[in-house]
Structure formats: C-alpha cells, structure tokens
Amino acid sequence: MYYLDDAKGLMNAGADFLAHSVRDVDVDQELIDMLTASDVCYCPTLMREVSTYVYEERPDWFDEEFFLKDADPEVIAALEDPERQERTRNSRSAQTYKAQLPQAMRNVKALHDAGVRIAMGTDTGPAARFQGYFEHGELDLMVESGLTPMQTIVASTRDAAACLDLEGIGTLEAGNFADFVVYTANPAEDIGNSRTIESVWIAGNEVPGVAGD
16 A cells, blocks of 8 residues: 555454555544454554665675675665666656655554554565565664664564464464574664574574574
C-alpha cells in the first residue's frame, strides 16, 4: 500500500496485516481506530523506500566492514555503475519514494504512539536489498522515526512474532525456542550496537560462521 485511502480500503475488506507505509499524507484517527479495534499490525518496510533511490550515488555503507563481510562484490560493482546511478537520479518513481520517506517515518511514529503494533520488516529479497544488512538499516530508521531502541527491538522480536501468530519465538521465556543473539554492546542503549554480533543461537544451538569480527 501507499495511500491512506487504500489502507482504509484494505481494512474495510478485512485485511489482517498491513505491509508497507502510508506515504501520501499523515495517518488519521479513522485509520488508527480501524487498526486498534481489530489489533491489525503495521509493517512499515522503510528500507524498501531507501532501496529505490539510494544507488543514485555510492552509499556510505559500501565502506562498512560489517556490510562488506557478506556482500557480493559483483552486486556492489553493478550498483556502482554510473549509467545505473544516472537512471536512478532520473527515475520519477525513485525520486518520489525518496521525497515521501519522511512522511512514512512520521506515520510510523504516530501509529506506534497511538497503540498500533508495529512489526519490523524490510521487503528484502532482490539483490540490491541486502538481506541481513537491510534489517539493521530498518532498525536505524525506526529509531530515527522516533521510536526508542527498545521499542524498535520489541517490534522486531515479540511483536513481529505475535503479528504473524507465531508461537514459541520472539521472547526469551520458559517453553520457547532458545533463539537469540549475543552482542558485545547493548542495542537497547544504541541501536547501532545491533551490528556487534558475537554469536547467533537457534533452538539452543550456535550457528557457525556468523559471528562478527
């Protein structure tokens, strides 16, 4: 979705989950009431917006060691192609998404403050939306939108699992799967610390080869 009216139309049609952001105008009380009354979750996918325009030039993260550890050099080279960059600069849709990202970010904050459950998501998958890395970018943008680091973490764990009706994951408690990440610095204090990964555990088993250096 993109438009506020479409978001309301989806709710009237019985949607049980809203993905992507309202980007044309501020969300209003009518949509807020629709979402809270039915406990429908909202997944903003802010990094999806970034992916549409960011390669108009070389992004800063192309020099980030955390990114480069797993990135495909051939994909990076393709994204640095001057002709591709020029096409992005001249793309009407890319520049529209770029202009509307601040609107999307304001709406995330407004909906969260109104009690709507936010589920972190990125719409990753295509090569230029780097799966794994873009999730960290999404955390950054949610905090830039006005959520606290801890609110962003909850939206990415407990609430994301609950929004998908998944049981046994999303929180660390008795009876749940022992799925967790160990950090060397606290992301609840600075969301950028989500990049300080020491180890990853799934069902109590350490995942090999994913620790940060």
